[in-house]
Amino acid sequence: MGRMGSNQRTYSANPSDYKLLEEVGYGASATVYRAIYLPLNEVVAVKCLDLDRCNSNFDDIRREAQTMSLIDHPNVVRAYCSFVVERNLWVIMPFMAEGSCLHLMKIAYPDGFEEAAIGSILKETLKALDYLHKQGHIHRDVKAGNILLDTNGVVKLADFGVSACMFDTGDRQHSRNTFVGTPCWMAPEVLQPGNGYNSKADIWSFGITALELAHGHAPFSKYPPMKVLLMTIQNAPPGLDYDRDKRFSKSFKEMVAMCLVKDQTKRPTAEKLLKHSFFKHAKPPELSVKKLFADLPPLWNRVKALQLKDAAQLALKKMPSAEQEAMSLSEYQQGVSAWNFDIDDLKAQASLVRDDDDMAEMKEEDENIKFFGSDKDASDCQSGLGKLNLYDKLPQAKFAAQVSGNEVQQVEWLSKKGKILDSDLQESGCPKNIIWNSNGSTTEATSSTSEKDVVLSRTKSQTVKSRQTQSGPLMPGAVLSHSSSERARTSERCENEIQPLVEKANREVRRAPSFSGPLMLPNRASANSLSAPIKSSGGFRDSLEDKSKANLVQIKGRFSVTSENLDLVKGSPLRKSASVGDWMYDSKPMPISQSPKDSTNNNVSASLLTPYLQNLFQQTSIQQDLIMNLLSTLQPAEAVEASQNGKLPPLPRSSENNGSVDSAASEKERLLQIKVSELQTRMTNLTDELTAEKLKYMQLQQQLNALSSEDQNIDRREGVE
Ligand SMILES: Nc1ncnc2c1ncn2[C@@H]1O[C@H](COP(=O)(O)OP(=O)(O)OP(=O)(O)O)[C@@H](O)[C@H]1O
Helix, strand or coil: CCEECCCCCEECCCHHHEEEEEEEEECCCEEEEEEEECCCCEEEEEEEEEHHHCCCCHHHHHHHHHHHHHCCCCCECCCCEEEEECCEEEEEEECCCCCEHHHHHHHHCCCCCCHHHHHHHHHHHHHHHHHHHHCCCCCCCCCHHHEEECCCCCEEECCCCHHHHHHCCCCHHHHCCCCCECCCCCCHHHHCCCCCCCCHHHHHHHHHHHHHHHHCCCCCCCCCHHHHHHHHHHCCCCCCCCCCCCCCCHHHHHHHHHHCCCCHHHCCCHHHHHCCHHHHCCCCHHHHCHHHHCCCCCHHHHHHHHHHHHHHHHHHCCHHHHHHHHHHHHHHHHCCECCCCCHHHHHHHHHHHCCHHHHHHHHHHHHHCCCCCCHHHHHHHCCHHHHCCHHHHCCCCCEECCCCCCCCCECCHHHHCCCCCHHHHHHHCCCCCEEEECCCCCEECCCCHHHHHHHHHCCCCCCCCCCCCCCCCCCHHHHHCCCHHHHHHHHHHHHHHCCHHHHHHHHHHHHHHHHHCCCCCCCCCCCCCCCCCCCCCHHHHHHHHHHHHCCEEEEECCEEEEHHHHHHHHHCCEEECCCCCCEEECCCCCCCCCCHHHHHHHCCCHHHHHHHHHHHHHHHHHHHHHHHHHHHHCCHHHHHHHHHCCCCCCCCCCHHHHCCCCCCCCHHHHHHHHHHHHHHHHHHHHHHHHHHHHHHHHHHHHHHHHHHHHHHHHHHHHHHC
8 A cells, every 4th residue: 555645755654664753742543753764764644544443344444545645635534544454454654743733732842832823723723614514424423532733833624534443443333232432523423323424524623622722621521421411411511711711712602603503504614603703813823833742852752751750640540539520531531532422322332331420510510511611610620630730740850852852952941830749740650750851751850949930030930720730641442452572572662762760651641541440341442541352362352352243332542331331330330349440330340258059150251251250460560560560669768668567569679779778758748658558458459359359250160060960970870772
C-alpha cells in the first residue's frame, strides 16, 4: 500500500524503512510514534493499530485506510500509506509536532484555552468537517484528542477513517449489545437507537469539543459512561453559561448553543456554521494557536511527563472512593469514543450503577441545566483524581536532555504556571529535581533554592484550583492489546532510550488497570481492565475464547458487554469493587470453608475456574510489581525500615538503596508508605483468595476424578451384566 504523500513523495510499505522513535500518543486502539522515514530522512508519525482488537475484517480496514489516504484537505490529517506489520496496522501520517489539543490542555492548560485560540482551532476543525461532509463522510470522533497541532500553528483533524472502520463495520448486527468508551461527545440521536444519524452528529460533537476546549474537559466527563448517556439523552444540552462563563463572548456562546441542539435537524451544517460571526472574527492560527506551545518542551517529553503523572496519580488515588471518577476520567482522558452500542444494554447497566447519590447528582445537574455553569462548583465537586493535574503533581521541574546528548537547555515552562509545589512532588513519588530538556528525556538533577526562586519569580499568578483536570490516560486497552511483537519493540526502545524512572512510570501507568482490575469471571472481555482477555496465556486464552465466543458480542475500546454478561447481571448485579477501580460482576466466590460436597453441588467446572484463578493470580503479581515500584520511590530509610518490620516485602536491591540515607523523611512520603501498606494488605487478601480458590480447585478436581471413576465403575458393571 505504498503511495504518494501530499508532497508527492512516495512512502514505502516496508516497516524496516521506518525507524520508530518516541511514543507521542496513545488511544484506545493505537499507539502513535514519532518516526523517521529512512529513505527520505523525513520525520513522520506512525500509528500502530492493534488488529487483535479490531472488529472489522481486514478488507474493511484496508479499504478504510485507503479511503483515508485519498482524503486531501489542509485541515485533515491524511495517511501517506498503511500496511500490516504482524498483528498491527501501521498508518504512516505527517507528524504533527505539537500533538493533540487534549494533550496540550492536559500538560499546560487544564482550565482550557483562551477564546482567541479556541476560535482559530474550531474554525480550522470546522473547515475539515465541511470538507468531509461534502465528500459524504461523517467523522464520528470529533474531540480535542483528535485535533492535532503543528509547530507552525496548523490545525488538523485526525483519526478519520481508520477509527471508523475499527469500530464500525457497517454491520450493525455485529455491534449490538456492545458499549464502548465514553459517550461524552456523542449526539443524543447517536445514543438512541432507531433514529439514525448523519453528519449533524459531528456538529454536536463539535459543540462538545468547543466546551472541552473552553474548560479543559468535556461535559459530564466525571461520570461513568452509562450515566453520561442518560444525561445526554435526558438533560438539557450542555452549554456555556451566559452569566458565569463571563470570559467568553456572546458570539461564542451562541455558536455553541447552535451546535448543541438536541433536534439534529435544527443544527446548522458545517458550511453554515462557518459563516457564524464567531468564526468570521477568528484569528489565523499562526497568531493565536502557535503561542500556546511556544515555551513547551517537545511532545514526547510531554507525553512522558503525563505518564509520570499518571503513575503518581495511580499511587496516590484513593481507590475505593475515587474509583468511579477514575473510571469516568480514564475513559474521558483516553478520549475513547465509539459510536456503536446498544442503548438497552447501556440502560441496563445504567440502572444498575445508579444509586441515590447518583440520582441526587443528576437532579442537581438537571437543575443547573448548564453543565458548565459553575466552573468552580463543578470543579470542586470533581474530586479525587481530578486534583492531580500535571502542574499540581509534577516537580518544580526543569527537564534536561539525555537522549540526543545536546546541551542541556532548561525549560521552565512548568514552573511558569506556578502550580508545582515541592510537596506535590514528594507526594507524587516522583524524584525531585528532574530536569527536562527541550530535546531529551528526563533526568535527575540538583535544583537549588535560588533556581527555584527564579522559576517562581517568573510564575504567572494563577489560582490553583481544586478541579478536575485532564490527567493522563490509564491506558489499559491500548497496552493490553499490543501484540507481543509491539510490546517487545516498545520495551526494547524503552530500555535503550528512556530513563529507568520514566520506564518505571510507564510500566506503572500501563499496569494501572491491571492493578485495579476486577477479579472476575473471564468471560467478560473488558478491555477496560486486567479482565480483558489475557492473550499471553495460551491455555487460558483458549478456554476464555471458547467460553466467551458464544456470548461475546463485541469488544471495543475498554468496555464490552456480552449477552452472557447481561444475563449474569440479572442475578449478580454489577457492583463497584471494594478494592478495585472498575465495575465488575459480582462473581460470588464460594466461601473458603465450603466442603467438597458443597463444592460439587455448585457445579463449577474446572475449565471455568482455571482462567478465573489465573486472572486472580496475574492481578496478584501485578499488584506485587506495583508495590515494588512504589517502594522504590520511597525514601530508602523508610522503605528499608518498613521492609524490616515485615510490613512490606523485601526491597529490591538497587544502587539507590545503597546510598546515604536521609533520615528526615517527609510527611508526604509517609503517606505514600501508608498507601503502599494498604496496597500490600490488598495484595495479601488477594493472595489469600487465590490460595482458597486453588484449594477449592483441587477439591473440585478430586470430586471430578471421583465422579468419573464412579461412572467408569458403573459402566464396567453394566457391561458385565
Ligand atoms: N500524526 C500525529 N502526529 C502527532 N501525534 C499524533 C498523531 N496522530 C495521533 N497523535 C497522538 O496520538 C494520540 C492517539 O492517537 P489516535 O487518537 O489516533 O489513537 P486512537 O487509538 O485512534 O485513539 P482514540 O480511538 O482513543 O481516539 C492523539 O491523541 C495524539 O495525541
